[in-house]
Amino acid sequence: MLYIGIDLGTSAVKLLLMDETGRIHNVVSREYPLFFPHPGWSEQNPEDWFEQTLAGLEELVSGADRDKVAGISFGGQMHGLVILDENDAVIRPAILWNDGRTVKETDYLNQEIGRDRLSEYTANIAFAGFTAPKLLWVRDNEPENFARIRRIMLPKDYLCYRLSGTFATDLSDASGMLLLDVKNRRWSKEMLEICGVTEDQLPQLFESYEKVGTLKPELAKRLGLPEAVVIAAGAGDNAAAAVGTGTVGDGRCNISLGTSGTIFISSRQFRVDSNNALHSFDHADGTYHLMGCMLSAASCNKWWMDDILATKDYAGEQADITKLGENHVFFLPYLMGERSPWNDPMARATFTGITMDTTRADLTQAVLEGVCFATRDMYEIARSLGVHVDRTKICGGGAKSPLWRRMIANILNIKVDVPACEEGPGMGGAMLAMVADGVYATVEDAANAIVKVRETEEPDPELVAKYEERYRQFRTLYPALKPVFQEIAK
Structure with a gap:
């Protein structure tokens, strides 16, 4: 069987087609723009990610036996803030991991809420690139946008949502939001209250190797893939790369x-x-x-x-x-x-x-x-x-x-x-899809074999x-x- 790993990077999406033995059949890369609207700001349009991913998928499987494609998963740039309204429209460009606009919000979290409390709630303190400070920035600087938020997600989870229809994230990527109780693997109620959001605005939590759904029928038809293709939650890029390197x-x-x-x-x-x-x-x-x-x-x-x-x-x-x-x-x-x-x-x-x-x-x-x-x-x-x-x-x-x-x-x-074989997050994503599909019992088994x-x-x-x-x-x-x-x- 064949498995697809999607590495959603900062400059390009890289897609990999691999079988369960670890042999790579094809690799495709598609670039998209990065915007710097103000000094220290860094943004992208989520629709660019999706369009280039779809184009990349079409190219990736063009010469393959498409009936053998059994799973898709992801590694993605972490910490970025993607917000959708009640109609699933993107409210504003995604604020990325390397965006530095949240100095004031980061200081507020670390100094007024306090590092000790943050560490107790999430096992981490606030960094300018994390997602929670970005939410506070939108609340304070774009209140009309903040009021429209129906779904809060990370970059790779936007792809997962568009491909499967499931509003999901994985625990490794969610760990970098400063909204997760990392030790207990659940959303932190205290942090949600601090940021003024509710749990129903956040995705359902999965382990990276768990199945969250299958490919949408209309996308399966467009790509010539089986509707039963498993979509696994995936991981933040560093965790996915770690899987890909064993x-x-x-x-x-x-x-x-x-x-x-x-x-x-x-x-x-x-x-x-x-x-x-x-x-x-x-x-x-x-x-x-x-x-x-x-x-x-x-x-x-x-x-x-x-x-x-x-x-x-x-x-x-x-x-x-x-x-x-x-x-x-x-x-x-x-x-x-x-x-x-x-x-x-x-x-x-x-x-x-x-x-x-x-x-x-x-x-x-x-x-x-x-x-x-x-x-x-x-x-x-x-x-x-x-x-x-x-x-x-x-x-x-x-x-x-x-x-x-x-x-x-x-x-x-x-x-x-x-x-x-050094294919980083894409390879890790494909391996996670294999575990979700039952080819390997655990991620460690997949790593040891591949x-x-x-x-x-x-x-x-x-x-x-x-x-x-x-x-x-x-x-x-x-x-x-x-x-x-x-x-x-x-």
């Missing part, structure tokens, strides 16, 4: 170098970082995970290559980087502010340490290393909780760079396993020692510059 079970780690960067550690035990610098979320396998998220990761390199150096020769620019652990230039990768561990939307990217002998390669190296150092910041918090990780999987566009993988291995001093490792990057003790000193220096930069960031943001 990061399920206890104590396994995945690092994603995508538009944003994450470190994701699966756990059967519910844990909360006392400073809430890491997110404590439900996992797509029915357990829990800790996750740190930096807002700009591979997007830092894309910005540097495309916008500043005006080149697409990413590999060529990295070829001149030979002196690892010896760079005198540092880069703070806070192009969109920062979430983990600083929770500071006013943080900004900087180059520090430039001298007359600084080269183009030095600056490129600093960008790559800055992302790795920021990943190390998140890793250190997990270690402080007693989490022991000695190896990690790696995924995302940045993971295709052997140099970047080597930096990660040596800056974090852990083994880095490269999956044989996910293989192609190669492993081992840390070099000499290079680890050099990077340890560089990391110590990197750690001093943000605290020193924080007052400057606050001043220039006025």
Whole structure:
């Protein structure tokens, strides 16, 4: 049988067709626009997601035996706010995960409601990208829109609703809304009251691998697919990517170098970082995970290559980087502010340490290393909780760079396993559909059967020692510059 994974990203939707052995039959990608109506704002039109997904599905199955398609599921960009009225019309453009407009609302939640209460209700504190602050922003700035809200959903759940007609979300994605009681896997009544919404405005909660419905008959006819195609709830992009890299079970780690960067550690035990610098979320396998998220990761390199150096020769620019652990230039990768561990939307990217002998390669190296150092910041918090990780999987566009993988291995001093097939959230979504269809009994069974490792990057003790000193220096930069960031943001 065949299964479809839909990865709803920030710049494109990527669709994958895979059989139950893990063999990929086709991959299709469709782009859509991203809008920045004001500095620090980030929006998209949900209808663009749906139109491009349908077009992508038609292309994906065009050469396949369509009668064998048995399931569809999702991985999707997290935290975005999609609101529909009583006629199921989208009320306003979706406010995305990397939107920074909710500074006032985030401060209100953290300072007036209080971090301790938020952590008690949801296991997390407010971050500017989370969904609850966005709801408060709409309530305070667009009251006429807030009054029209009938359904509140996350980006991938809009696709699920359009494809199946079921108003649903999964627990991993819902964990990032600041509306979910993560420990008890239910909506937080206290948070709903704080945000002025009711439970009937929110989707029904499912585990990621559960069936929520089947494909709408009219869409099945249009696509030439069986009406019995199972639709599974899916997962937030990081949880779906973790499934696709086999990061399920206890104590396994995945690092994603995508538009944003994450470190994701699966756990059967519910844990909360006392400073809430890491997110404590439900996992797509029915357990829990800790996750740190930096807002700009591979997007830092894309910005540097495309916008500043005006080149697409990413590999060529990295070829001149030979002196690892010896760079005198540092880069703070806070192009969109920062979430983990600083929770500071006013943080900004900087180059520090430039001298007359600084080269183009030095600056490129600093960008790559800055992302790795920021990943190390998140890793250190997990270690402080007693989490022991000695190896990690790696995924995302940045993971295709052997140099970047080597930096990660040596800056974090852990083994880095490269999956044989790196298709991230789309692959995880297809695997979740398999579990929903009964091909595998559990998500862990699916991961053990399908996910293989192609190669492993081992840390070099000499290079680890050099990077340890560089990391110590990197750690001093943000605290020193924080007052400057606050001043220039006025």
